[in-house]
Amino acid sequence: MNISQKQKSILIILVIGTFLGFLNQTLMNVALPNIMSEFHIGTDLGQWMTNGYMLVNGVMVPLTAFLIQRLTTRRLYLTAVALFAAGTLIAGFAPNFPILITGRMIQALGAGVFGPLMNVVVMNLFEPDKRGGAMGSIGLALNFAPALGPTLSGLIVTNLSWRYLFLLVAPLIIANFILAYFLLQNIGEQKILKFDFLGVVLSSIGLGSLLYGFSSAGASDWSEFTVWGFVLIGLVVTGLFIWRQLTVKTPLLNMAVLKYRDFIIATLINVVLMIAMYGGAMMLPLYMQRVRETSAFVSGLVLFPGALVTAFLSPWSGRLYDRYGAKYLALIGIITTSIGTFILASMSLTSPLWLAVVGQFIRQLGLVLVLMPIQTEAFNALPLSLMPDGSAMFTTIRQISASFGTAALVTIMTKSSMGYADTHFSMIATRIQLHGIRVTFITAALLMLFAAALTYFLKTKNQKE
Structure with a gap:
């Protein structure tokens, strides 16, 4: 695939950021028992290391459709990387579990932007007959990172501390921020869009409830309210969100x-x-x-x-x-x-x-x-x-x-x-x-x-x- 130096630089920067974001989805699975032991917490709290990350990440995705059009590529990506880096450092040095979870949630705020933004940038940068090769490179981040997570996590937790799952990622994401600051250019055109606050509230509650209900079903029975109740709430509120998007002049x-x-x-x-x-x-x-x-x-x-x-x-x-x-x-x-x-x-x-x-x-x-x-x-x-x-x-x-x-x-x-x-x-x-x-x-x-x-x-x- 023949691409310009500009395209190559932008693609590399975005792939690295997205790779680190997706890697973090599965890094915690193996480390969870060690974290629970250190902070003396049970599984019900410990699962928020993965569920909480997924929830915030999922809630951010619909909002990125608005942010991608409203903000410049450069400003949005630098903000997302800065949030991810801040969350990573907070989690790595967390003295207690509430601060660890806070860092993890801040990570997810940034990571939720990476995937959708990268897709849009690639579609704007490349002609239709070249997009497959570019998206194939993205596959390195979307598919390899989650698969690598458990192996890498097992190696680090066995030989070091779970904190290194954050402390080893931190310099990489900071380096990515520096690269993006100097090399990343704006792609596409900005639009002046009205912010649909109610749409954000409905999508956050609807998608958050659905994701929480389904993730709870992995550890609880479907007859428990934490499963069927949140799934039901999620379906109803997501339905209201879809109805609003079909009727409002400037949908989220x-x-x-x-x-x-x-x-x-x-x-x-x-x-x-x-x-x-x-x-x-x-x-x-x-x-x-x-x-x-x-x-x-x-x-x-x-x-x-x-x-x-x-x-x-x-x-x-x-x-x-x-x-x-x-x-x-x-x-x-x-x-x-x-x-x-x-x-x-x-x-x-x-x-x-x-x-x-x-x-x-x-x-x-x-x-x-x-x-x-x-x-x-x-x-x-x-x-x-x-x-x-x-x-x-x-x-x-x-x-x-x-x-x-x-x-x-x-x-x-x-x-x-x-x-x-x-x-x-x-x-x-x-x-x-x-x-x-x-x-x-x-x-x-x-x-x-x-x-x-x-x-x-x-x-x-x-x-x-």
């Missing part, structure tokens, strides 16, 4: 993006992918640590080859999209992911660990072929004027789908394990849990096949020309 989020058929189809495929991918990805560490009783670090090492293939092949998948389009590339990627997921579903109590490595590797190979191409396909369906709204809409739906997918598949695992235990009284606990994990992997694989069927509705590259 322009729903006109839903008039574009190809955007809707690509987004629907991504919804199914997120449900299967995030929910399924949670199962392998459970299998490694609870069923096979390996350490968190060994569990991370099993995931690492899959993370590496994501890093190396993301730019390549983007170039394939530029050449062939999304239809057949997405189909091949989804079927490959299904094969990897079925391999993981076949694992037993005595399966060699290399089988888990191979299954996860094939799964990630398939995902890298489909995730960024399907996202580029969605954005390419929109005119540049709707790109900020399309990016915010796509990212918001992606996060809700990931949260719901994790909750739904954890529920499937729990219920199937309980049902198996009721009919197999003499079975040991690990075998019962293994059954639940296998059922969940099979469910994820079947969801992937449903996503494969949806690719039928995508247009080929020739049909667009």
Whole structure:
């Protein structure tokens, strides 16, 4: 992909910032027991290290559609990076848990801007036939960072303190701020838009409640108010938010993006992918640590080859999209992911660990072929004027789908394990849990096949020309 020095500089700066933002989503998972032990807190408070970050991050996304159009690229990105850096330092030196959570929330305020802003900048910088390669580079941040998080976290927590998860990131994000200050240029045009305060309130309550309800379902029963109550509140208030966006003169989020058929189809495929991918990805560490009783670090090492293939092949998948389009590339990627997921579903109590490595590797190979191409396909369906709204809409739906997918598949695992235990009284606990994990992997694989069927509705590259 031939790009100018200006394009290359901007892309590198944004990819580094977004990489660090997405890395922070999964860095805390392995470190949580150490943090809980140091501050003498329970799981109910400890989960806010991940849930709180996700909530603030998710609430920020719709607001970025307004901010991207109202502020210059440079001012918005520098503000987001400064917030992320401040939150990182506060968390790294936090003397108690409330200050640690405060730092984590400030981090999320900045990180919520990175992804949508980067998408919009790339769409403005590159012509449609070059966007796939550029979005492939972005895949390094969006897909490699979360996959790398557990392995890196396990290595750091085992040899150093959990504080280094923040203190090692801090100089990197500060360096990114300095690079952006001197090299980042403004992209696109500013618009004078009226701020929809009520829209922000409704989206914050609606999306925040949905994300909290779904994330709570991972640890609680669906019959508890913290799950069904918040999901219900989220659905009602999000419905009010959508109604307001359709009726107000200057909406926070322009729903006109839903008039574009190809955007809707690509987004629907991504919804199914997120449900299967995030929910399924949670199962392998459970299998490694609870069923096979390996350490968190060994569990991370099993995931690492899959993370590496994501890093190396993301730019390549983007170039394939530029050449062939999304239809057949997405189909091949989804079927490959299904094969990897079925391999993981076949694992037993005595399966060699290399089988888990191979299954996860094939799964990630398939995902890298489909995730960024399907996202580029969605954005390419929109005119540049709707790109900020399309990016915010796509990212918001992606996060809700990931949260719901994790909750739904954890529920499937729990219920199937309980049902198996009721009919197999003499079975040991690990075998019962293994059954639940296998059922969940099979469910994820079947969801992937449903996503494969949806690719039928995508247009080929020739049909667009």
